Amino acid sequence: MKHLKTTLIFSVLLAVFSIGSVYAQTPTPKDVFTTDLPITYLGIDFSNSKLIGDTVISLTDLPTKFEAINGVPVNEAKKYDIGTALKKTHVTNDLSAVKEQNDKIDPSKFLSGNDADYARFKEADISKIVSKYNFKGRSGVGVVFIAEGLTKRQEKASLWVTFVDMKTNKVIYTERMEGKAGGFGYRNYWVKTVWNVIEEIKKHKDEEWIAKFSK
Numbered sequence: 001m002k003h004l005k006t007t008l009i010f011s012v013l014l015a016v017f018s019i020g021s022v023y024a025q026t027p028t029p030k031d032v033f034t035t036d037l038p039i040t041y042l043g044i045d046f047s048n049s050k051l052i053g054d055t056v057i058s059l060t061d062l063p064t065k066f067e068a069i070n071g072v073p074v075n076e077a078k079k080y081d082i083g084t085a086l087k088k089t090h091v092t093n094d095l096s097a098v099k100e101q102n103d104k105i106d107p108s109k110f111l112s113g114n115d116a117d118y119a120r121f122k123e124a125d126i127s128k129i130v131s132k133y134n135f136k137g138r139s140g141v142g143v144v145f146i147a148e149g150l151t152k153r154q155e156k157a158s159l160w161v162t163f164v165d166m167k168t169n170k171v172i173y174t175e176r177m178e179g180k181a182g183g184f185g186y187r188n189y190w191v192k193t194v195w196n197v198i199e200e201i202k203k204h205k206d207e208e209w210i211a212k213f214s215k
Contacts, residue, residue: 027141029173032163033209038090040166041082042144043070043098044159044194047105048129049147050117057186059107065186066102070095072191073198080195082143085202087210097133098144118149118158119176126160126174139167145194148176155181157193161201177205 031037046066051057073080074093083091129146141163148158162174177200179193 026165026168026170027172028213029163029209030213032141032172033206033213036087036089037141038092039082039086039088040138040140040142041073041091041093041095042133042142042164043093043095044073044145044147044191045098045101045129046147047098047101048121048125049110050112050114050120050149051110052112052115052117052149052151053153054111054150057111059110062105062107062110063103066105067099068187069191069194070099070102072187073194080198081202082198085198086143086206094138094142097135100134101129101132112149115151115153118151118154121146121148121160121176123171123174126162127171130162130164130171131169133164133166133169135166135169139165141172142166145197146174150181150190150193157181157190159193159197161197173209175205177201 027037044066046062046069073082074095083089126146130144135142144162144164146160146162148160150157156178158176158178160174160176163172164170165172177197179196179200181189182192183189
């Protein structure tokens, strides 16, 4: 009986050690999409985005506008249900790193008349943007929506859904998606694009990611 207890304790300790070893390493796309890893929602990064075809917006308070948009998914968490979309039990919010970048935006570079600005990022651009985030010692996996182009002409936005290793500022996985805009007022109009992307993840994209990385 004593030998049985010793064996059982050893087996439990070995299992705990194995799990700890996995999560001490840099997370992989497989870890993100096929396990219930805790996720930190980082917000919507507008710092390198272009607003195309809007001639009436005021550029004097862009950080305030971005902060208002970023507040919606947090304050309306049941509607913008990132946890359900990604099949995650534990989702926390920390918008500070993204807010720091949004506050630095140069208003003179935000407006554009060039439709090509809607689709100009490469994965290397996303890695460069993420490398500037200050997570202040935090670790784990974060997810951020990096805005590329917001086109008033086509009433939609291109967003790079990006999973980040906060310990190393490395991109784990990123994919470009599009969301339809809509609603009254600047805040509601553009945050609707994020809601539509989250709904697309919930209905289709997350299952694609699971299938892709479970092999």
